[in-house]
Amino acid sequence: MAQAAAPKKKAEGLGGEKLHVWPYLVRLEFLCAILTIVALTVWSIVIDAPLEEAANPTKTPNPSKAPWYFLGLQDILVYFDPWFAGVVAPVLIIVGLMLIPYLDVNPKGNGYYTYHERKTAIWVYSFGFLVLWIALIIMGVFLRGPGWNLFMPWQYWDPHKVVALVNVDLPYAFGVRTYNGAMLFGGAVILGYFAVGTGIYFFMERKALKSVGFLRMFLKIELFLIMMGIVIKIVLRLGFNIKYVWVTPWFNI
Amino acid sequence: MASNSPKIPNIAELMDKIKSGKIFSDIAKEITESQIWTSSFRHGYADTPRNRVLQIASNVWLHLHPVKIQRHALRIKFTWCMGGITFLLFLSTVVTGVILMFYYRPVGEYAYYDMKYLQYDVPFGMLMRNMHRWAAHAMVITVWLHMFRVFLTGSYKPPREFNWVIGVLLVTFTLLLSFTGYLLPWDQLAMWAVTVGTNMARATPFLGNEGPFAEFVGATPRYDVRALLIGGSVVGPPALLRFYVLHCIFIPLVAGALMIVHFWRIRKDGGISGPL
Numbered sequence: 279m280a281q282a283a284a285p286k287k288k289a290e291g292l293g294g295e296k297l298h299v300w301p302y303l304v305r306l307e308f309l310c311a312i313l314t315i316v317a318l319t320v321w322s323i324v325i326d327a328p329l330e331e332a333a334n335p336t337k338t339p340n341p342s343k344a345p346w347y348f349l350g351l352q353d354i355l356v357y358f359d360p361w362f363a364g365v366v367a368p369v370l371i372i373v374g375l376m377l378i379p380y381l382d383v384n385p386k387g388n389g390y391y392t393y394h395e396r397k398t399a400i401w402v403y404s405f406g407f408l409v410l411w412i413a414l415i416i417m418g419v420f421l422r423g424p425g426w427n428l429f430m431p432w433q434y435w436d437p438h439k440v441v442a443l444v445n446v447d448l449p450y451a452f453g454v455r456t457y458n459g460a461m462l463f464g465g466a467v468i469l470g471y472f473a474v475g476t477g478i479y480f481f482m483e484r485k486a487l488k489s490v491g492f493l494r495m496f497l498k499i500e501l502f503l504i505m506m507g508i509v510i511k512i513v514l515r516l517g518f519n520i521k522y523v524w525v526t527p528w529f530n531i
Numbered sequence: 532m533a534s535n536s537p538k539i540p541n542i543a544e545l546m547d548k549i550k551s552g553k554i555f556s557d558i559a560k561e562i563t564e565s566q567i568w569t570s571s572f573r574h575g576y577a578d579t580p581r582n583r584v585l586q587i588a589s590n591v592w593l594h595l596h597p598v599k600i601q602r603h604a605l606r607i608k609f610t611w612c613m614g615g616i617t618f619l620l621f622l623s624t625v626v627t628g629v630i631l632m633f634y635y636r637p638v639g640e641y642a643y644y645d646m647k648y649l650q651y652d653v654p655f656g657m658l659m660r661n662m663h664r665w666a667a668h669a670m671v672i673t674v675w676l677h678m679f680r681v682f683l684t685g686s687y688k689p690p691r692e693f694n695w696v697i698g699v700l701l702v703t704f705t706l707l708l709s710f711t712g713y714l715l716p717w718d719q720l721a722m723w724a725v726t727v728g729t730n731m732a733r734a735t736p737f738l739g740n741e742g743p744f745a746e747f748v749g750a751t752p753r754y755d756v757r758a759l760l761i762g763g764s765v766v767g768p769p770a771l772l773r774f775y776v777l778h779c780i781f782i783p784l785v786a787g788a789l790m791i792v793h794f795w796r797i798r799k800d801g802g803i804s805g806p807l
């Protein structure tokens with residue numbers, strides 16, 4: 279009820295109705311605490327924490343899975359080398375999240391639920407959280423079997439499942455056969471992707487440039503392009519069997 | 532009272548009392564006026580505005596709160612209660628974790644057998660271990676949900692930008708806390724999950740022996756960030772000790788300090804965000 283009335287409260291300003299924390303908030307917290315502790319206790323009585331055989335460095339389980347909350351990142355390892363999936367991506371996630379308040383300058387939707395006043399922000403965050411983080415975790419927990427191959431829940435986890443290695447690098451798929459040529463081609467594709475994406479965004483938002491500021495808009499679009507780049511790479515791999523886009527002597531993307 | 536003959540309960544009257552809720556105040560009166568109650572508590576609590584304020588202001592734990600709060604901040608629909616539950620789960624892991632520490636030794640030869648001992652011989656050992664583990668897992672979920680609701684309500688917008696930054700550090704430390712704890716049972720699950728996780732450090736650009744540009748820095752399997760983290764080139768007893776110290780001392784202290792700042796900033800930023 280209060281929700282429907284919320285946006286209208288603007289006119290009233292900060293002087294909205296104030297209530298005593300004791301008893302109104304304290305009793306709510308108390309109730310929440312009791313429910314949480316009861317739930318935790320029941321859960322702990324009913325389900326035992328796992329304890330497998332003693333650690334054995336000579337016996338590698340297949341599949342070896344990271345703790346469930348990191349399985350999204352482990353899944354990205356299929357599409358990217360460890361330096362990106364395991365190091366650069368987590369750092370970018372942490373830094374990117376920290377930057378959110380400084381990049382999102384939309385003054386609307388501060389302190390209440392709204393979709394219409396900040397559609398893009400909600401879409402981008404929900405996509406990153408629900409799809410790239412949560413959905414990949416669910417996939418990692420339930421669908422990844424031996425050799426990190428994909429198994430449907432009703433399929434037998436066959437450790438000898440044969441998966442053809444048909445992936446090629448993007449430059450190769452486009453007929454570039456020399457090593458240096460492929461390196462140039464790949465670099466052009468990656469840099470071109472960022473340049474074109476940035477250009478389009480700046481052109482579309484040219485009116486906002488003055489009020490938002492160059493650095494803000496630049497960081498915003500680069501972070502967004504990186505996030506979408508991960509999705510594009512996943513699609514390229516699953517749909518077109520592309521292994522790397524850019525191969526260099528130092529790193530591959 | 533004694534002189535009165537016992538009253539025969541009048542059903543209609545009783546139903547009226549139940550319906551109007553008067554029955555509760557009657558029972559409360561019966562209890563608080565009994566000899567046991569009056570001899571235990573020297574005076575009652577008068578529900579006056581002054582006392583309501585004093586309950587918060589003169590209680591060391593409760594005065595984390597302001598004494599008054601906007602009505603909308605009470606709505607569970609608004610906060611989902613997730614920040615508070617995350618904090619409670621953190622406290623639960625602190626309590627159960629300290630109990631586990633009395634029985635657990637972070638030594639390659641002992642760790643696994645201490646877990647078995649905890650499970651089969653220590654009174655309530657299994658329960659303590661379960662509560663510790665499940666509270667830790669639940670905390671990971673609730674902190675994500677808390678973050679999601681803070682995003683959806685736009686509560687990171689001015690003046691709360693900095694508290695969001697603190698929050699991102701908190702979610703990171705929550706994950707690290709969980710991850711370092713994952714190794715301690717010293718079973719197959721623990722060792723290999725942490726092997727998979729820490730193998731990533733090998734690929735750190737410049738600082739990991741398999742990372743891009745490592746050759747310019749001279750990182751080797753025995754001398755890179757991963758070796759620093761696990762005290763060797765494989766997850767062995769030195770890694771167990773390192774993770775134990777990080778898990779029981781370093782990370783909880785840092786996370787605790789960050790939580791103090793987090794709560795302080797909520798109040799300095801004007802309490803829970805709301806429509807202005």
Ligand code: HEM
Nearest residue numbers: 610613614615617618678686694695698699701702803804
């Ligand atoms: C250990 C982790 C954390 C604890 C114990 C915690 C605790 C709390 C509590 C108790 C509140 C009061 C309101 C509520 O319950 O929703 C709160 C508010 C807030 N939290 Fe957290 N939090 C944690 C992590 C985070 C994270 C990961 C973020 C975001 C990245 C965050 C950002 C905020 C912000 C911006 C507020 C103010 C919300 C408002 O004014 O509406 N916190 N936190």
